[in-house]
Amino acid sequence: MTPHPAEPAAQLVATGRSLFDRGRTHGSTGNLSVRLPDGRVLVTPTGASLGALDPEALAVIDREGRHLAGPRPTKEAFLHAAVYRARPEAGAVVHLHATHAVAVSCLADVDPADALPPLTAYYRMRVGRLPLLPYHAPGDLALGPLAEAAAADHHAFLLANHGPVVAGPSLAAATDAAEELEETARLHLLLHGHRVRLAGPTN
Ligand SMILES: O=C(CO)COP(=O)(O)O
Numbered sequence: 001m002t003p004h005p006a007e008p009a010a011q012l013v014a015t016g017r018s019l020f021d022r023g024r025t026h027g028s029t030g031n032l033s034v035r036l037p038d039g040r041v042l043v044t045p046t047g048a049s050l051g052a053l054d055p056e057a058l059a060v061i062d063r064e065g066r067h068l069a070g071p072r073p074t075k076e077a078f079l080h081a082a083v084y085r086a087r088p089e090a091g092a093v094v095h096l097h098a099t100h101a102v103a104v105s106c107l108a109d110v111d112p113a114d115a116l117p118p119l120t121a122y123y124r125m126r127v128g129r130l131p132l133l134p135y136h137a138p139g140d141l142a143l144g145p146l147a148e149a150a151a152a153d154h155h156a157f158l159l160a161n162h163g164p165v166v167a168g169p170s171l172a173a174a175t176d177a178a179e180e181l182e183e184t185a186r187l188h189l190l191l192h193g194h195r196v197r198l199a200g201p202t203n
């Protein structure tokens with residue numbers, strides 16, 4: 001008996017490979033999840049490269065982040081679970097160590113209420129406001145309540161000195177928003193020292 005349906009597993013494998021092959025996360029960093037129709041969550045295993053996921057070796061967790069089946073889940077399982085609890089409409093969560101977003105998460109003077117300016121229309125559409133959550137070591141359960149509170153109002157947030165967490169109605173939508181976030185972080189750093197005009201109204 002397979003512990004999970006084949007289609008979301010195939011989506012996780014293909015998305016992980018695409019993100020990894022394009023340098024959106026490196027080594028064994030990052031983790032992905034998809035909410036299953038029965039409310040359980042299919043999530044990548046801990047220590048895996050997103051570029052080489054095995055559809056038969058994905059973990060299943062419940063809404064509290066408890067391990068139900070498959071290999072040991074990502075150490076951020078609690079974070080994925082927190083986002084799903086806060087966002088009943090979320091169907092997928094993407095966490096990456098995307099270089100430019102991580103760079104922004106290390107800047108000293110970032111506004112914790114909104115870490116990136118709305119430089120482009122697509123950033124406004126796909127991401128919007130981006131809270132910065134205070135530094136915790138990867139896997140630190142103390143981040144759970146902070147993530148759950150942030151996710152109630154925001155589908156994307158940035159972990160200080162770590163990287164982005166982005167939810168969406170589908171894995172494709174969450175990935176799209178995570179990519180927009182990374183590109184805007186890159187633009188933000190490229191534009192450092194330049195006067196910029198923001199996209200649309202700034203309120
Ligand atoms: O990005 C990571 C931790 O924040 C990767 O950890 P996992 O290998 O446990 O998913």
Ligand SMILES: [Zn+2]
Nearest residue numbers: 029030138163
């Ligand atoms: Zn991480």
